[in-house]
Amino acid sequence: MHDPPDDAATEVAAFERFVREVEIPLRRALVAHYGSETGRDALAEGLAYAWTHWRKIAALENPAGYLYRISANHAKRLTRTNPPVPSVIAYNTSIRFEPALPWALSQLSARQRTAVLLVHGWGYSQTESAKILGVSESTLRNHVSRGVDRLRHLLGVTADA
């Protein structure tokens, strides 16, 4: 349990601002890596950790990248204790992607899938994506490049018209 902050209202406001800033990119990255349920639960645990250790987190240079690793550890623990729940995509006519795309993404390594979806799915820059995942830009570039190549191979894409 965290110690009550000196100025509770300021701490709460700072934490809420921080959550507003990092929640969406972290949720996206964790869901892309671990699936919808585990990814979200891991993020909730990660943000709870952030509140408990707020002073330490607030002082970090890249708190989002640190929390991603903390949340990822929670995700690994969750997947050890509870088998992952398969993500089911409910098809409807508003979906505009090839039916084989979810399957093809599932064939990528989790890091490749996360990197590809952050950069090409949600449109983060490589610098932003590397920061979220807490990896170097060259590592991220490798994951994206190999992931896209593998997707093209799996889906038989020769060119992007």
Add this chain to the structure above:
Amino acid sequence: MPNLYYQLHQYAEHLESAVPRVSPDEARQIAAGQAVPSRHTQRRGWKRGMIIGTAATLAALVSALVIVILPAHSSTERITTAPATQSSRRSRIAETLRTGPVTSLALGYHSLWVSVPNAVRRVNPSSGVVEATVSVPGNNPHHFVAVGGGAVWVASDEGQGLLDEISPTSNSIVQSYILPGTPTALTVGFGRVWIAIAPATGGADVLGLNVTTMKFSRPIQLAEADSISAGLTAIWVATGSRLVYINPFSLRVNQLPTPNSRTFFPLVVAAGDGSIWAGEQSTGLARINPNTGAVEAYINITANAVSVTPNHVWVTGAVTSSDTGPSNVYDLSPSTNRIAGKPLTIPGTASALAAQSSAAFVGTYSPGTITVVTASS
């Protein structure tokens, strides 16, 4: 597949839409031990659901006993309930229209379009009145009619194969296209008219006529094409030995991501209500997850035509193995995968099926009728 990045963007948006955000309050509550993440909540909820479910079951049993034991003391009003294994819906034959031998049916532009030898009849689906008759060449049973893209399309085996475009405004043929083979199936979707043909060289080709440019796609070669349906992001084709889908933009042919583990002989296919419905003529109807290829339900009925509307999957199938015998019409509930009530039996072999909301139109080549079936709640 055109534009992989665009599709990744669509997928990412879809993925995100299914995951609720984590609020600062939730994080603080978890930190304070006052809440647990949703997955744990669901597991607890599952246990709570079991307890509530058990209590509800016991309450229902007690109620049933009271009704059975004390009927004379309760109200004189008769209470009837549907058997637990059947939906309470009942279908009925609303009307039978005599139109001549029906080869194909399609609904669109507030009309029922009926393909008969040498003609297409435009019928008012409410009154049954024939509002127009359009002469089309060919008097063979191999006629298919489909609606969409601003026109009514008729594929016939006139000559080596012909596709006619009928204007629903003038009720006349405005354009004809010679096909390189006999048509075996027809549908409209994704801006194209999709025609499956059997070329003289063997096998099957699927052609897509772009309704904007009026140009044909390259032939998409398949081993066989018995039935074709547009929907759920793809063109689905039953080939008699498997189900394949065509990407309507790249024209690439794929099998389902995970092929079915058992031998499967689909002859009819329809896409709708989030599933692919594939009929094996003599054995049953499979409900297939388009994402995984898994058979989610299998209904043991004969199926020679399928049409999907919201809350209804209409199926026709032969009562006996005879080619001229009567047919059954089934109204299947997609929410339960069960037949609503008993199947309706109509004279003659069903040759065509079209459905809209809670009504189905079943055509027969002989005795040449259209039976209007309505579902009532």
